[in-house]
Amino acid sequence: MKFDTPAGTNPIDRMTVVGKPTPRIDGPLKVSGKAPYAYEHHDVPGDHAYGYILGSAVAKGTIRSINTARAERAPGVLAVVTHRNAGKLGKGRMNTAHLLAGPQVEHYHQAVAVVVAESFEQARAAAALIDVDYARDGGRFDLAAAKPGAADGTGSDAPSGVGDFASAFAAAPVQLDETYTTPDQSHMMMEPHATIARWEGDRLTVWTSNQMVNWGLKDLATTLQMPAEKVRLISPYIGGGFGGKLFLRADVLMAALSARAAKRPVKVALQRPLMPNNTTHRPATIQRIRIGCTPDGKIAAIGHESWSGDLEGGEAEAATQQTKLLYAGPNRMTALRLAVLDLPEGNAMRAPGEAPGLMALEIAIDEMAEKLRMDPVAFRVLNDTQVDPEKPERPFSERNLVRCLQDGAERFGWSRRKAPGQVREGRWLVGMGVAAAFRNNINQKSGARVRLSPAGGVVVETDMTDIGTGTYTIVAQTAAEMLGVPLAKVEVRLGDSAFPVSAGSGGQWGANSSTAGVYAACVKLREQIVQKLGFGPGDAVFENGHVQVGNRSADIADAARGGELVAEDTMEYGDLAKRFQQSTFGAHFVEAAVDRYTGEARVRRMLAVCAAGRILNPTSARSQVIGAMTMGVGGALMEELAIDKRFGFFVNHDLAGYEVPVHMDIPHQEVVFLDEADDKVSPMKAKGVGELGLCGVGAAVANAVYNATGIRVREYPITLDKYL
Numbered sequence: 001m002k003f004d005t006p007a008g009t010n011p012i013d014r015m016t017v018v019g020k021p022t023p024r025i026d027g028p029l030k031v032s033g034k035a036p037y038a039y040e041h042h043d044v045p046g047d048h049a050y051g052y053i054l055g056s057a058v059a060k061g062t063i064r065s066i067n068t069a070r071a072e073r074a075p076g077v078l079a080v081v082t083h084r085n086a087g088k089l090g091k092g093r094m095n096t097a098h099l100l101a102g103p104q105v106e107h108y109h110q111a112v113a114v115v116v117a118e119s120f121e122q123a124r125a126a127a128a129l130i131d132v133d134y135a136r137d138g139g140r141f142d143l144a145a146a147k148p149g150a151a152d153g154t155g156s157d158a159p160s161g162v163g164d165f166a167s168a169f170a171a172a173p174v175q176l177d178e179t180y181t182t183p184d185q186s187h188m189m190m191e192p193h194a195t196i197a198r199w200e201g202d203r204l205t206v207w208t209s210n211q212m213v214n215w216g217l218k219d220l221a222t223t224l225q226m227p228a229e230k231v232r233l234i235s236p237y238i239g240g241g242f243g244g245k246l247f248l249r250a251d252v253l254m255a256a257l258s259a260r261a262a263k264r265p266v267k268v269a270l271q272r273p274l275m276p277n278n279t280t281h282r283p284a285t286i287q288r289i290r291i292g293c294t295p296d297g298k299i300a301a302i303g304h305e306s307w308s309g310d311l312e313g314g315e316a317e318a319a320t321q322q323t324k325l326l327y328a329g330p331n332r333m334t335a336l337r338l339a340v341l342d343l344p345e346g347n348a349m350r351a352p353g354e355a356p357g358l359m360a361l362e363i364a365i366d367e368m369a370e371k372l373r374m375d376p377v378a379f380r381v382l383n384d385t386q387v388d389p390e391k392p393e394r395p396f397s398e399r400n401l402v403r404c405l406q407d408g409a410e411r412f413g414w415s416r417r418k419a420p421g422q423v424r425e426g427r428w429l430v431g432m433g434v435a436a437a438f439r440n441n442i443n444q445k446s447g448a449r450v451r452l453s454p455a456g457g458v459v460v461e462t463d464m465t466d467i468g469t470g471t472y473t474i475v476a477q478t479a480a481e482m483l484g485v486p487l488a489k490v491e492v493r494l495g496d497s498a499f500p501v502s503a504g505s506g507g508q509w510g511a512n513s514s515t516a517g518v519y520a521a522c523v524k525l526r527e528q529i530v531q532k533l534g535f536g537p538g539d540a541v542f543e544n545g546h547v548q549v550g551n552r553s554a555d556i557a558d559a560a561r562g563g564e565l566v567a568e569d570t571m572e573y574g575d576l577a578k579r580f581q582q583s584t585f586g587a588h589f590v591e592a593a594v595d596r597y598t599g600e601a602r603v604r605r606m607l608a609v610c611a612a613g614r615i616l617n618p619t620s621a622r623s624q625v626i627g628a629m630t631m632g633v634g635g636a637l638m639e640e641l642a643i644d645k646r647f648g649f650f651v652n653h654d655l656a657g658y659e660v661p662v663h664m665d666i667p668h669q670e671v672v673f674l675d676e677a678d679d680k681v682s683p684m685k686a687k688g689v690g691e692l693g694l695c696g697v698g699a700a701v702a703n704a705v706y707n708a709t710g711i712r713v714r715e716y717p718i719t720l721d722k723y724l
């Protein structure tokens, strides 16, 4: 099915199952420990062995020699795989560095070997017996130092703008020119990257934890230089991803190589201490923002430049993305600059681009409002735009930023906000902050197969994933709504490359795209049902397990009496996204308190108002947003990968050293969804919300801390040393 004109009325609009707060259908399996995560597929046949990955001890250089003899003789060891005996390997399209080093080393903790043994402990002990002799090269590990040599982005990352930014900024009566920094961040999801690999002849099956089944499958085949048809990738449950599992990582490749070498199924969990340096991370940014305003508060010029680093061949963190679209203003300039660094590979982490971009932009907007002596909500409202400011002929499909801000201000008690440093409660300085939330909505082609059994049961199969987001539930809700059956009649099977290729989970496109694919397959199944029943033409109504056309009605199971009915389709998209800018909006309000003696910052209240199209399941959507708000607090106050700039690695590499919020850090969180249905995005009329919830939170916290203390910190995370 192709979606290329705005959606009319359709069966989803009834909203009898879709749109209703619905607990996760996979919840009982998860809380009872029965949902098999990657390392827990105990039914994989064969006598499992265990792999342990050895990471490079240098960031850049060459492996001169690698002596595995002692490791091979150690108790229980079955094989040691290194670049010398791994066979010829390719590199996946989505990988910047190779997943197995040698002889070149491209980054710290890049895998140099995997030891396979009868037990995990034996593999770990033997890995310590491998002698690697490195020739270490110097590298570039400091973004600030590499910044002058950074290159302009190309393609969609190329500098863009309209009007004449430089002259308009120079002429503006009120000016802001500030620089903000965000640090490198690690996904640090609960479940580490993990894989069980099993070969049957030349066919390979991997049980893993991957957000994008089809990307992973293709890149695994490319890396192993084998036909994709001979690989199966299974990823039914994922214990968090945040973008860290968008791509094939070393656990999958090393498990596959180990299993081939040991001639046994092999389990590999990427050790937690390898995660920050072996996998991807969100790159640090340096962002310069210039805004020029007229005294009445209209933006005349807005410029945003962002510098970030990555390995050769990598990409810039697209931190200027929202600045192209969030506020009006006739003269605009954005530029992304990429410095080549020899740190581990940078890549997508939840809301790549907008998350760090808004951490900077929305402080700048707060600062500008103060220069203008305007309320920051009023300043944002005044500079709203209903069209793409770079292409005024292109409207937003739906844009309710102003309502989010105004609704939120009302609910939060924003009118009680005082000037900076004015509210004291004992030793606490208390303040409020606001930030706009913005994240683009992207649709991805997505397929599904739907089966109707003779007993009236419905089974949905798609390689879509559930990274903890609630996919199982919204997919079931969609099929139940389309076929007029109770939720309990629908079984959802996800995360298997044997199923139709879906959108996968990424870029907050998962919910809308994958359910739209299920919608398409259900449309086909409905046609089959009506045809099988021999009903004439007319509008079919599917309700209470029955289908009715005109005055004829039957149990839908009757259509499958002669055998199961199976329908498969893929939702594809035309150029609506070119004609209408598709984005999601919100407003974050935060109350924070800062201890005036110690500088300890505590978030006291949080509110998010989101405008993100139809909300398919308010329960799981709220969970997404409060999780994202929590992540935003971490981004504002805690998260930072500390770099050893001499040797080129991230120093803090576990959950003790990489701080994220705990329950004690998170106060009452409130989430409000505006009642929207965006007919330009898909028949579901829904958009993404999981990343929107993070976008802007960091700045809202920063602005609240400023309002509390009167001290402006422009360098994240806002730790107490920075008030000095």
Ligand code: MOS
Residues within 6 Å of the ligand: 211, 241, 242, 243, 244, 246, 348, 349, 350, 351, 352, 505, 506, 507, 508
């Ligand atoms: Mo998201 S960073 O695209 O998983």
